[in-house]
Amino acid sequence: MKRRDSRSLASTFAGYFVLVFFALVFLYPFVIQVANSLKTEPDAAANALSPLPHPFTTGGYEKVFLNTDLPLWLGNSMLVTILVTAGRVLLCSMAGYALARVRFRGRKALFSAVIGVMAVPPVVLFVPKFLVLNQFGIYDSYTALVLPLIVDAAGVFMMKQFFESVPVSVEEAARIDGAGVWRTFWSVVLPMARPALITLTIISFQGSWNEFAHTLVAVQSPELFTLPRGIADLVSGSLGKGTQYPLKLGAAVLATIPVAVIFVVFQRYFVRGANEGAEKG
Amino acid sequence: MADTAPAPAPVSPRAARPGPRLSAAVRENIAGWLFVAPVVVILGLFLLLPILMAMWVSLTDWNGQGSPFRSGVPFVGLDNYTRLFTEDGLARQDFMTSVRNNFYYVAIVVPAQTVLALGLAVIVNNRMLKGKTFFRAAFFFPSVTSSVAISVVFLFIFANSGAVTSLLKLFGIDGPQWFSDSRGVLHLLLGGLGLVDPADPPAALTSGGPFGLSWWEWLSGPSVAMCTIIMLVVWTTSGTFMLMFLAALQDIPVTLEEAGMLDGAGRWQQFRHITLPLLKPTLFLVLTLGLIATWQVFDQVYVMSQGNPAKTTLTPAFLSYQTAFRSFEYGSGTAISFVLFAIIVVLALLQRWIMRDRDPARRTRRS
Numbered sequence: 268m269k270r271r272d273s274r275s276l277a278s279t280f281a282g283y284f285v286l287v288f289f290a291l292v293f294l295y296p297f298v299i300q301v302a303n304s305l306k307t308e309p310d311a312a313a314n315a316l317s318p319l320p321h322p323f324t325t326g327g328y329e330k331v332f333l334n335t336d337l338p339l340w341l342g343n344s345m346l347v348t349i350l351v352t353a354g355r356v357l358l359c360s361m362a363g364y365a366l367a368r369v370r371f372r373g374r375k376a377l378f379s380a381v382i383g384v385m386a387v388p389p390v391v392l393f394v395p396k397f398l399v400l401n402q403f404g405i406y407d408s409y410t411a412l413v414l415p416l417i418v419d420a421a422g423v424f425m426m427k428q429f430f431e432s433v434p435v436s437v438e439e440a441a442r443i444d445g446a447g448v449w450r451t452f453w454s455v456v457l458p459m460a461r462p463a464l465i466t467l468t469i470i471s472f473q474g475s476w477n478e479f480a481h482t483l484v485a486v487q488s489p490e491l492f493t494l495p496r497g498i499a500d501l502v503s504g505s506l507g508k509g510t511q512y513p514l515k516l517g518a519a520v521l522a523t524i525p526v527a528v529i530f531v532v533f534q535r536y537f538v539r540g541a542n543e544g545a546e547k548g
Numbered sequence: 549m550a551d552t553a554p555a556p557a558p559v560s561p562r563a564a565r566p567g568p569r570l571s572a573a574v575r576e577n578i579a580g581w582l583f584v585a586p587v588v589v590i591l592g593l594f595l596l597l598p599i600l601m602a603m604w605v606s607l608t609d610w611n612g613q614g615s616p617f618r619s620g621v622p623f624v625g626l627d628n629y630t631r632l633f634t635e636d637g638l639a640r641q642d643f644m645t646s647v648r649n650n651f652y653y654v655a656i657v658v659p660a661q662t663v664l665a666l667g668l669a670v671i672v673n674n675r676m677l678k679g680k681t682f683f684r685a686a687f688f689f690p691s692v693t694s695s696v697a698i699s700v701v702f703l704f705i706f707a708n709s710g711a712v713t714s715l716l717k718l719f720g721i722d723g724p725q726w727f728s729d730s731r732g733v734l735h736l737l738l739g740g741l742g743l744v745d746p747a748d749p750p751a752a753l754t755s756g757g758p759f760g761l762s763w764w765e766w767l768s769g770p771s772v773a774m775c776t777i778i779m780l781v782v783w784t785t786s787g788t789f790m791l792m793f794l795a796a797l798q799d800i801p802v803t804l805e806e807a808g809m810l811d812g813a814g815r816w817q818q819f820r821h822i823t824l825p826l827l828k829p830t831l832f833l834v835l836t837l838g839l840i841a842t843w844q845v846f847d848q849v850y851v852m853s854q855g856n857p858a859k860t861t862l863t864p865a866f867l868s869y870q871t872a873f874r875s876f877e878y879g880s881g882t883a884i885s886f887v888l889f890a891i892i893v894v895l896a897l898l899q900r901w902i903m904r905d906r907d908p909a910r911r912t913r914r915s
Contacts, residue, residue, distance in 0.1 A: 275676065278815075279674075279676045279677065282671050282674055282676070282677055283677065285667075285671055286668075286671055286672070286677070286679075286683050289668060289683075289686075289687065290682075290683055290686040290687070292783070293686050293687050293689065293690055293783065293787070294686050294689070296690075296698075296701050296702070296705060296783075297689075297701075299701065299704070299705060299711055300701045300704075303704065311704075312709050313709070314714075315704065315705070315707070315709065315710045315711040315714060316711045316714050316715060358586045358587055358590075359587070361583045361584070361586070361587075362583060362584045362586070362587040362588075364583060365579070365580045365583030365584050366584065369576055369579055369580035369583060370573075370576050370580070371576055371577045371578075371579070371580025371581055372577050372580075373581075374580060374584075377584060377588070381587075381591075384591055384595055387595065387599075387889075388840060388843070388844050388888075388889060388892050389844065390844035390846055390865040390868075390885070390888065391885045391886070391888060391889040391892075392595065392598055392599070392885075393865070393868060393869060393872075393885060394602060394605075394868060394869070394872045394873075394878060394881045394882045394885055395598030395599055395601060395602035395605075395882065395885070396594060396598050397872070397873075398598060398601045398602060398605055398616065398878070398882075399593065399594060399597055399598045399601060402601065402615060402616075414590065414594070415590070415593075415594035417590060418586065418587050418590040418591055420591065423587055447579070448575075448576070448579035448580075448583070449579070452583075473692055476694070477693070477694040477695060477696075479694075479695060479696050479847050479850075480846055480847060483850075483869070483873070484873075494694075495694055495695075495696035495697070496696075498696050498697060498700060498851075499696050499850060499851050502699075502700055502703065502851055503850070503851065503854060512704050512707070515700050515703075515704070516700065516701065516704060518697075518700070519694075519696075519697035519698075519700040519701055520697075522694045522696065522697040523693050523694060523697050523698075526692055526693055526694065527689070527693070530685075530689060530692050531685075534681075534685055537688070537692060538684075538688070538791055541688070541691075541788050541791045541792065542791060542792065542795045
């Protein structure tokens, strides 16, 4: 018995060691990111590993706000994220509800189509999406940034799964009372769907805030750049490689903060979202 | 199976309401289609239609001017595809180089992230450990952040005077110049073992090889620069897959493990013979998702390397973008997209077939 105790103590210790080591590996890059965004350029170049800026300066942030279009990118990112998130939550839950509950002709075929759509790798749609935006004459506009992203097959799938897990009885009561499909959906079903809606909101927010590839094929004017696009331009473009790290890292910090805050507050919904993703496979 | 829900009886008492109202079934049909209409329209316009249009464009030499459906656009048939495979030239060389690069990338990232995710999940799942929520969050956090922002951070970390170089210096190692180092890791390894001299590879390997690249070029392994992207991606995606393994581990009944302990199974045996078989569906899922995602690597390449140095971080996804939007050869660019699509589909099916095939074999061996 004694031997087993000391063995499990040793393995607990080893477990903590591995966990702490990997926690460092996974989190220290963020420490480096924040710390170096607050350093001077020579300090960042000489002491990249150090978590303490010496001297401490907000010069990088001042430069990124004053010398780049970052305020514009931030504004565009917020606008696009809000529109895309609102659109996805509403449209995906409507479609998910209809696919789960409303008995209309062709819904099984439609659901198979949604599954099929989820299987198409987004990267493949790259050039094709540009072709369509160009053909419709909406290339290089806010519409091009928002409209193609406003619906997400995975979101439809997630909401359908959720609505199927809710007991029918409540809705049936509403329907018998004479409420139409829309009334039932809006005032009876949606309020019950709060956890799923929060999950979908968070996934959509995170997805559209971080979206980069779509902006490459949707817009080209610098006035329409979102934050990831602007940062990518900053890194690979005009300001050149290898220099201005505090400024670039500052921009990266600003792009990370909103998702980080939401992550800390709504962590369990993120976890749920990741596992919903697992179920769809 | 019919695609309609069981139709309600045509004359039910409720449908026979007074007045010229639509029957309940018709109203359900209309409501249903109205509910799905926005999704159908947008997915149709920005997913289905693009694919159809792209199929046409991939058969032309459209240069981006005007509509690709004008009569003046040269129709070239399957030229854009054959150029990637059979014609000796830059197009094929670039494409095959990108396939090679991505192949090595997949071959390292998929096993590495799967093993790391599984290992972390098993440790986090240990009932004795405290702070589970914190560690879970720490490992998962990189996967929710912006790929562009995190690529910037890694550019800095792997810069010549960056954190990794200084860290290696602490251990007395002279790190490489990560982003400008196009040497293949496999070449370096072969050279290090003294099997082949990378500066003067044997003529048998350099003189010929399939698809316009010599055997020596095919055997390069990922370049040192590509390794930074590999590390970045393993680091960002392991957390998501860890969550999937963790969810599956938590579904395994504790009694099963206890039974194993009573039978005197050691920790490794228990993992190997009880846990791992139960994780098989999740393992399959993680491998499939990993395989599909890794063939699509783009954001990191765009931000960190743009295919450089010496095209060793070029991937089909980036090549397709570059061909279409930088060289304005939209036909070739779309053709590359479709070939990439085919690669992903074929590999996913292949993997499914392999995993399925092994199942009965193992079962018979065990019985």
